[in-house]
Amino acid sequence: xxxxxxxxxxxxxxxxxxxxxxxxxxxxxxxxxxxxxxxxxxxxxxxxxxxxxxxxxxxxxxxxxxxxxxxxxxxxxxxxxxxxxxxxxxxxxxxxxxxxxxxxxxxxxxxxxxxxxxxxxxxxxxxxxxxxxxxxxxxxxxxxxxxxxxxxxxxxxxxxxxxxxxxxxxxxxxxxxxxxxxxxxxxxxxxxxxxxxxxxxxxxxxxxxxxxxxxxxxxxxxxxxxxxxxxxxxxxxxxxx
Numbered sequence: 001x002x003x004x005x006x007x008x009x010x011x012x013x014x015x016x017x018x019x020x021x022x023x024x025x026x027x028x029x030x031x032x033x034x035x036x037x038x039x040x041x042x043x044x045x046x047x048x049x050x051x052x053x054x055x056x057x058x059x060x061x062x063x064x065x066x067x068x069x070x071x072x073x074x075x076x077x078x079x080x081x082x083x084x085x086x087x088x089x090x091x092x093x094x095x096x097x098x099x100x101x102x103x104x105x106x107x108x109x110x111x112x113x114x115x116x117x118x119x120x121x122x123x124x125x126x127x128x129x130x131x132x133x134x135x136x137x138x139x140x141x142x143x144x145x146x147x148x149x150x151x152x153x154x155x156x157x158x159x160x161x162x163x164x165x166x167x168x169x170x171x172x173x174x175x176x177x178x179x180x181x182x183x184x185x186x187x188x189x190x191x192x193x194x195x196x197x198x199x200x201x202x203x204x205x206x207x208x209x210x211x212x213x214x215x216x217x218x219x220x221x222x223x224x225x226x227x228x229x230x231x232x233x234x235x236x237x238x239x240x241x
Contacts (some may be wrong), residue, residue, distance in 0.1 A: 001052040003042070015042070015052065023052075099123055103130040105151065112136060115160075121146035126154045128174065133157040145169035150177050152198065159183060165190070172196045173229070179203045185212030188240060189224075192217050197229025207236050215240045 003015040003023075013030055015023045025042075032054065033041050039053035096116040097108070105128040108114060114134045119126070121144025128151035131137060138160045145167045152174035155161065163186035164178075170191055175198030178184055185206045189195070194216075206212040216224045218239035225234040 002039075003052055003054045006054060015054070017052075025051075103127040105129055106132065108134060110134070115139065117141070118143065119147060120144065123147055125149045126151055128152040128154065129156065130154050131158060136160050138162070140164050142167055148172065150174060152176060153179060156180055162186065164188070166195075168192065170195050173201055174198045175200060176203060177201045178205060181205050186215065187212070188215040190217065190240075192220050194220065194224045194227040194230055197227065199229065200232075201229060202233060207233055210236065212236065213238050 001017055001023075003017055006013055006015045008014075008027070011027055013025050013027060015025070017023070029045050030051070031043050031045050031048075033043060041053055042051045043049060044051060094108075094111050094114050097114065098118045098120065100120050100122050102123055102125040107127055107130045108117075109129050109132045111131075111134050113136060114131075115136050116139040117131065117137065119140070119142045124146050125148065130151060131140075132153050133156070135157065137155075137158045140155070140161065142165060147167055147170055149172045150166075150170065153176045154174065155164075156176055156179045158178070158181045160183065161178075161181050162183050164184065165188040166173075168190040170189070173195050177198065178187070178201055180203070182205055184202070187202075187207065202208050202214075207214060214224070214230075214233055214237045216237060216239065221237060221239050224230045224237050230237065
């Protein structure tokens with residue numbers, strides 16, 4: 001049998017065949033070996049008998065673990081990238097996400113039921129438009145100091161989001177990252193050196209309208225007010241208390 005894709009959890013593999021059929025095997029029962037013929041062979045761990053062939057190339061994948069119908073944990077190693085296709089099956093009912101892998105562009109775009117995201121320290125990149133138009137996203141918790149890059153329009157149109165804390169590890173914030181996030185009134189940026197910021201990162205939002213603040217380390221206030229991408233909001237930049 002030829003398989004075209006697979007997902008992996010801590011306990012099982014799920015393989016998808018050419019005709020959409022699914023086969024599930026315990027992780028301990030299967031090994032994957034490159035047979036150098038354009039496929040990866042699925043072999044029984046004990047007998048080494050080939051069960052099926054998995055088409056190559058296989059890009060590094062994150063995988064989703066359903067805790068219940070609305071809560072998903074995203075796992076992966078340092079090369080894993082979560083794609084929009086992998087999220088699409090859950091997008092209608094997805095309420096809460098724990099993210100342990102980087103996201104590709106538009107991974108959670110338009111997930112209107114999503115209200116809470118925890119981004120762990122193993123994540124260094126949030127892709128372009130990754131959480132765009134997540135209109136009910138209210139809570140974004142970024143743990144530790146792993147995150148470095150927030151992509152273009154990463155949180156654009158997140159109208160329910162009122163505050164966010166960015167760790168000191170952030171070095172790049174893309175164009176329009178928080179554009180049209182109309183109720184975002186508090187942004188704490190812990191980086192001493194202003195992250196490289198694209199254009200219009202807070203356009204059409206509360207901060208641009210004068211109803212919110214960007215809080216930065218006290219010793220860096222002047223640097224932020226003068227920095228490209230930040231100077232547009234100089235009057236809204238103040239020290240972290």
